[in-house]
Amino acid sequence: MKVDVLLGLQWGDEGKGKITDVLTPEYDIIARFQGGPNAGHTLEFNGMKHVLHTIPSGIFHPDKINVIGNGVIIDPRILAREIASLRERGAAPEKNLFISKRAHLILPTHRLIDNVFEASKGKAKIGSTLKGIGPAYTDKVARHGLRIGDISLKDFKERYDLLKSEHFRIINSYNPPEELLKVEGLAFEAYEKLWFEGLEYISDIRLIDSEIFINKSIQEGKRILAEGAQGTMLDIDFGTYPFVTSSSTISAGVCSGLGISPNNVGKVFGVFKAYCTRVGSGPFPTELLNETGDKLRENGKEFGSTTGRPRRCGWIDLPALHYAVMLNGVTDLVMMKADVMDDFENIGVCTKYRVGDVVYDFPGYETLNQDIEPIIKDIPGWKSPLNDYTVWDRLPEKFRHYVRFIEKSLNLPISVISVGPRRDQTIVRLV
Ligand code: GDP
Ligand code: IMO
Ligand code: MG
Numbered sequence: 001m002k003v004d005v006l007l008g009l010q011w012g013d014e015g016k017g018k019i020t021d022v023l024t025p026e027y028d029i030i031a032r033f034q035g036g037p038n039a040g041h042t043l044e045f046n047g048m049k050h051v052l053h054t055i056p057s058g059i060f061h062p063d064k065i066n067v068i069g070n071g072v073i074i075d076p077r078i079l080a081r082e083i084a085s086l087r088e089r090g091a092a093p094e095k096n097l098f099i100s101k102r103a104h105l106i107l108p109t110h111r112l113i114d115n116v117f118e119a120s121k122g123k124a125k126i127g128s129t130l131k132g133i134g135p136a137y138t139d140k141v142a143r144h145g146l147r148i149g150d151i152s153l154k155d156f157k158e159r160y161d162l163l164k165s166e167h168f169r170i171i172n173s174y175n176p177p178e179e180l181l182k183v184e185g186l187a188f189e190a191y192e193k194l195w196f197e198g199l200e201y202i203s204d205i206r207l208i209d210s211e212i213f214i215n216k217s218i219q220e221g222k223r224i225l226a227e228g229a230q231g232t233m234l235d236i237d238f239g240t241y242p243f244v245t246s247s248s249t250i251s252a253g254v255c256s257g258l259g260i261s262p263n264n265v266g267k268v269f270g271v272f273k274a275y276c277t278r279v280g281s282g283p284f285p286t287e288l289l290n291e292t293g294d295k296l297r298e299n300g301k302e303f304g305s306t307t308g309r310p311r312r313c314g315w316i317d318l319p320a321l322h323y324a325v326m327l328n329g330v331t332d333l334v335m336m337k338a339d340v341m342d343d344f345e346n347i348g349v350c351t352k353y354r355v356g357d358v359v360y361d362f363p364g365y366e367t368l369n370q371d372i373e374p375i376i377k378d379i380p381g382w383k384s385p386l387n388d389y390t391v392w393d394r395l396p397e398k399f400r401h402y403v404r405f406i407e408k409s410l411n412l413p414i415s416v417i418s419v420g421p422r423r424d425q426t427i428v429r430l431v
Pocket of ligand 3: 012013014039040041042305306
């Protein structure tokens with residue numbers, strides 16, 4: 001069987017976690033292939049809400065294997081906290097969670113570097129989650145990072161100390177004020193102690209050669225779903241650089257992040273909100289800095305799952321979605337959160353961008369850095385609650401019109417429609 005992929009088509013927080021959890025019964029293995037604890041994937045079922053950061057969203061299904069792939073970066077302190085809270089909820093990750101030995105570690109000093117770099121950028125700051133993502137991936141590419149498999153090496157502590165002292169040379173060159181030398185409000189040494197305790201705590205989770213495990217599983221006919229983090233417009237190559245994350249968030253990232261060949265990629269589920277949000281800085285052509293934007297934020301509870309920051313909100317952006325569909329080879333669309341607009345008179349849809357006299361279909365290299373005027377088409381709202389629908393045919397006609405309009409524009413079927421945060425608030429139209 002080929003590996004199916006589920007990833008975000010916008011700027012993250014599309015609802016990937018919820019849909020991964022909903023689709024998990026169809027699969028044997030769920031695997032994360034990139035990103036780290038900058039992600040926050042929310043699941044809601046049985047009256048419970050849970051946010052995952054590093055762990056795949058299939059973890060609440062005890063008979064399914066969850067893999068943290070080589071392309072993911074791990075903060076042992078955050079992972080330990082995640083595992084502890086899963087145990088409180090009755091999950092047993094020591095049984096169904098495996099970690100690639102090749103996954104790189106986020107050191108406490110990576111988080112200090114993130115603090116210092118962001119502060120030094122002033123107004124040009126990226127709006128990073130400050131989890132050490134950029135600095136940890138930088139060390140990976142620079143070939144002096146530490147991997148989780150290295151913890152069993154005799155000289156692990158010496159390697160750690162060496163990298164830490166290199167990091168402090170960088171940090172000290174910025175003459176940082178005291179508060180930038182803290183992590184999660186703790187003095188560095190206190191946080192570092194928790195980090196090592198975290199490493200100890202996660203030691204009962206199996207470390208594996210995940211590329212071999214995944215390829216063997218493909219051979220054995222196992223069904224695998226690769227779960228993306230962040231979104232296409234935050235991709236290191238094709239996102240709104242430099243306001244991006246530091247990994248390959250697109251379907252190509254699955255090959256390097258899990259060690260599979262391109263011809264082993266099957267379906268690609270592209271998840272998008274019926275509107276659009278972004279956290280952090282950077283271009284956002286359809287952003288609504290008005291009451292409508294505030295209403296989207298309020299109705300949609302658009303506050304970061306990882307940082308609690310208010311999310312910027314705006315209308316759905318078809319040029320950016322077209323671009324994302326192209327980059328990922330999307331086969332199936334997944335539409336989230338239309339219920340947030342239940343009481344809207346009209347729904348705005350950005351069909352093209354205008355810059356001066358020129359009209360653009362795609363967010364090209366120059367386009368996004370200019371003053372874009374989104375060309376908006378108004379679609380009549382359905383003005384009734386969607387939350388309780390479970391069947392496509394019964395949905396309000398005006399809503400189905402909206403869905404068909406998006407399908408036609410992107411030339412792809414919307415195979416899953418989510419009408420609320422809970423597992424059971426999902427309409428699956430897969431054939
Ligand atoms: P992810 O990072 O892509 O997994 O998305 P997040 O979990 O960060 O953000 C999605 C938010 O929307 C979460 O709070 C979900 O509980 C919520 N959510 C998911 N699907 C729906 C939906 O269809 N309707 C509503 N109203 N909320 C949803
Ligand atoms: P999930 O998986 C939304 C954003 C940050 C910042 C930029 C770089 O929940 O969709 P980083 O910490 O990676 O250096 O931040 O990327 N960002 C996200 N935005 N959802 C996420 O993950 C994100 N992960 C990073 O806000 O603008
Ligand atoms: Mg999120």
